[in-house]
Amino acid sequence: MLERSTSATDPIYEAYALGECSEATGFDWPYHVARRLLQEPIDIAITAALAEIGTLAGADRAWMFEYDAELLRFRNTHEWSRQGVRSFVEDLQDTPVTMIAWLHQFLAKGRAVMINRVAELPRPARPLQVEMLRQGDRSVLSVPVFHDGRLRACIGFDATAAERRWSAAEIGALFRCAELIALARYGSPRDGQPLADAARTFAPLIYLRRQGQIVGVDPQTILGVRSARDYAKVWLRDGSTVLDLRPLTLWAGLLPPALFLRIHRTAIVNLQHVSGLDRRVGDRWTIGLGQLAEPWPVSRPYRQELRQRLGV
Incomplete structure (x- = not known):
């Protein structure tokens, strides 16, 4: 694991396409995700996979949120948090995408966003910044989850103890984890279980907790x-x-x-x-x-x- 603190010369945020990370290799996070997705039921597998790769990445939280069918609302669905780090997965439910509009503009174009310094985000990101600061985030990495050309979800890491800058290699590995999760959750049905489709409206979720992992x-x-x-x-x-x-x-x-x-x-x-x-x-x-x-x-x-x- 490469731990990299931010420096004053780092940009406040960076946006990456997968192609810009394709040459960066050396992280086996996709292997850990694939192993979980093959061995366990999908929701349990996603949360367990987030726990594994979040730990490997030195994150304080690893999470996933999903969009509705019109990309107008989103909700948190899965989360892992390091011991002693507060969970916020139940807070954002049926939330207007306008709250994350600044971030969403990059995700919709298939770009990951590495926010190195949450406290210095530009004015257009103010609603998102307020929420991130409420959660104690200092740095955040967000990677879009696409299936069949549609933006379906987003996975990512939070750093709360100190500012972090994840490398292009780590961002590329998380892109590939997102591809695996998309195939498992939105692709071919498995064991007779119905596919997760984008909801018109969100039904209330019940959150199950086990060993720091939370699944809605x-x-x-x-x-x-x-x-x-x-x-x-x-x-x-x-x-x-x-x-x-x-x-x-x-x-x-x-x-x-x-x-x-x-x-x-x-x-x-x-x-x-x-x-x-x-x-x-x-x-x-x-x-x-x-x-x-x-x-x-x-x-x-x-x-x-x-x-x-x-x-x-």
Whole structure:
């Protein structure tokens, strides 16, 4: 890892096209991203990949945000932050692109932007600068994510402890990481999972946290949540599970009641993913959830409402 502080002779910001970084090699970040994308469900993989390359890059945060279909709004979706560094991933949701208009003009042209000194950004970047300073950013690297010629998202690094200038080689490596993420998230479907399409409007996300990594998930992709003592275990549609640090009682208030129902004092399920109700074994009721092999038990106090909601 090449750590490079900024100097007074460095420009305040720099914009790079991929072609300007093509000769700069020597970083294996794309390998780490590809390995994650091949081994894990897409959202978990993206966050884990950001954690790996963010650590390798000496960043204090690594993140991703996505645009809506018209490129008028954006929202944060994935983030890793170094221990002791505050997370802001939940703050910018359904945010007008006008707030990042100065940055967006470069991203839309396929150019990465290396902001060496956030505090000295030009006046047209003032709305973006205010937000970056609020988050404690001193230097920021942003790389566009394109698929089929469309700008879909942006990934990048924040430096909060000190000003940083990432090299052309590192920017080129991050460009290639962006290409891999675009192929995995917006390209061919994998394991029967639907592709992520640009949303007309953004549905509220629920943010799952694990080991400094944060991923925003649409509530519709959650199969169910079970109590795990003081924590909760979350099952996702892609087959992954996440141990979340919040208790089930808190989850009961997070999940939209139109989709979710408590079926046990220790379990809440997404009714859209109920694949069957089994009442054949004595007084024991169970339901199937998605492709999960193990059925979930339904306790007596919750059976009547379950039948009404399922229409059986």
